[in-house]
Amino acid sequence: MKFSTIGTSWITEAFIAAAKKSGAAELHAVYSRTEEKAKTFAEKNGAKQWFSNLEAMLEDKESEFIYIASPNLMHYEHMIMCIENEKHVFCEKPMVLNESQWKHVQETAKKKGVFVFEGFRHLFSPNYMKLKDHLPQLGQVRSVMLQYVQYSSKYDAFKDGKEPNVFSKEFAGGALMDLGVYPLSMALDLFGEPEDINYSPVLLSNGVDGSGTLVLTYNDFIVTILCSKVAQGTIPSEIHGEDGALRMDHVAPIEQLSFYDRKTKETTELAEKQEQLDMIYEAQAFVKMVKEQNHQKYEAFLERSRWVAKWTAKARQQHDLLFPGE
Numbered sequence: 001m002k003f004s005t006i007g008t009s010w011i012t013e014a015f016i017a018a019a020k021k022s023g024a025a026e027l028h029a030v031y032s033r034t035e036e037k038a039k040t041f042a043e044k045n046g047a048k049q050w051f052s053n054l055e056a057m058l059e060d061k062e063s064e065f066i067y068i069a070s071p072n073l074m075h076y077e078h079m080i081m082c083i084e085n086e087k088h089v090f091c092e093k094p095m096v097l098n099e100s101q102w103k104h105v106q107e108t109a110k111k112k113g114v115f116v117f118e119g120f121r122h123l124f125s126p127n128y129m130k131l132k133d134h135l136p137q138l139g140q141v142r143s144v145m146l147q148y149v150q151y152s153s154k155y156d157a158f159k160d161g162k163e164p165n166v167f168s169k170e171f172a173g174g175a176l177m178d179l180g181v182y183p184l185s186m187a188l189d190l191f192g193e194p195e196d197i198n199y200s201p202v203l204l205s206n207g208v209d210g211s212g213t214l215v216l217t218y219n220d221f222i223v224t225i226l227c228s229k230v231a232q233g234t235i236p237s238e239i240h241g242e243d244g245a246l247r248m249d250h251v252a253p254i255e256q257l258s259f260y261d262r263k264t265k266e267t268t269e270l271a272e273k274q275e276q277l278d279m280i281y282e283a284q285a286f287v288k289m290v291k292e293q294n295h296q297k298y299e300a301f302l303e304r305s306r307w308v309a310k311w312t313a314k315a316r317q318q319h320d321l322l323f324p325g326e
């Protein structure tokens with residue numbers, strides 16, 4: 001499939017490289033707000049065309065889908081524009097901010113006959129599939145601890161008095177929206193919707209959450225999620241069951257995965273070597289879904305996105321972590 005891009009940071013370059021390496025999609029055009037940047041980015045990444053007018057790029061008939069990696073707050077507006085122009089959409093996480101945005105996106109996409117997809121690279125990797133396959137070996141799950149605690153390269157700028165988008169409420173930034181969505185989407189994917197959620201954020205001077213702890217209450221177990229952009233963690237994540245434990249070195253990507261059997265006291269290594277560029281797997285899954293017109297998969301992916309939007313919004317509302325327009 002041919003695609004065009006919105007956003008010119010490293011993550012868009014990573015997606016272009018992943019799409020190329022996977023053989024699933026070919027870059028057609030790029031968009032930037034500035035003409036010079038669009039041209040340079042196009043030349044660097046091998047795009048045939050560049051645009052500084054988004055409408056013009058979306059009117060171009062050649063591209064079949066748009067990859068969106070704009071700041072979180074702009075995803076909704078950009079998605080609706082793409083859908084109205086009958087483009088399929090691959091949008092970076094978090095796709096939307098709340099359920100009402102999700103509903104409008106879902107309805108508009110249905111009306112226009114296009115697919116929309118949230119880029120959760122960690123949920124399409126071979127090692128994550130292995131984790132899912134081995135989950136029943138744990139027996140009854142009783143506790144889960146998932147973490148994404150990573151000092152942001154942009155935190156130093158914040159400490160110097162600047163406000164990078166990812167540390168700005170104006171652009172729907174913060175630890176939960178940037179990193180917490182990885183473990184949260186994993187928990188929702190593995191266990192479905194919880195009964196309740198509780199978020200304890202550590203707020204920075206501008207009111208954005210620099211880090212936080214999410215607690216998801218299920219009927220017979222608890223999921224605890226640590227996320228931070230202002231500290232560095234090293235501990236692995238684990239799922240604890242009555243019959244054993246599954247341990248992963250990280251949630252995105254999982255490079256080491258093991259199962260500990262409580263009865264035999266043996267540990268089995270489960271991970272395989274994955275592509276370093278793990279966006280390859282989500283790019284392949286997206287293109288396959290669209291080409292096969294697989295509505296069953298589509299509905300399942302989209303429902304997971306609704307849950308992420310619903311539960312992040314609930315967690316944020318507990319602390320008035322509201323974004324423009326909410």
Ligand SMILES: NC(=O)c1ccc[n+]([C@@H]2O[C@H](COP(=O)([O-])OP(=O)(O)OC[C@H]3O[C@@H](n4cnc5c(N)ncnc54)[C@H](OP(=O)(O)O)[C@@H]3O)[C@@H](O)[C@H]2O)c1
Binds near residue numbers: 009178
């Ligand atoms: N899946 C992953 O592993 C992963 C990793 C990193 C980020 N992401 C996601 O990718 C998205 C982009 O993240 P990022 O850190 O690259 O964001 P960013 O650097 O703040 O912005 C991304 C792009 O949006 C445009 N932009 C920046 N500020 C803007 C503004 N004020 N108004 C309109 N456009 C603006 C810029 O492109 P132009 O100047 O060229 O217009 C920029 O290249 C986020 O949703 C993030 O969650 C995903």
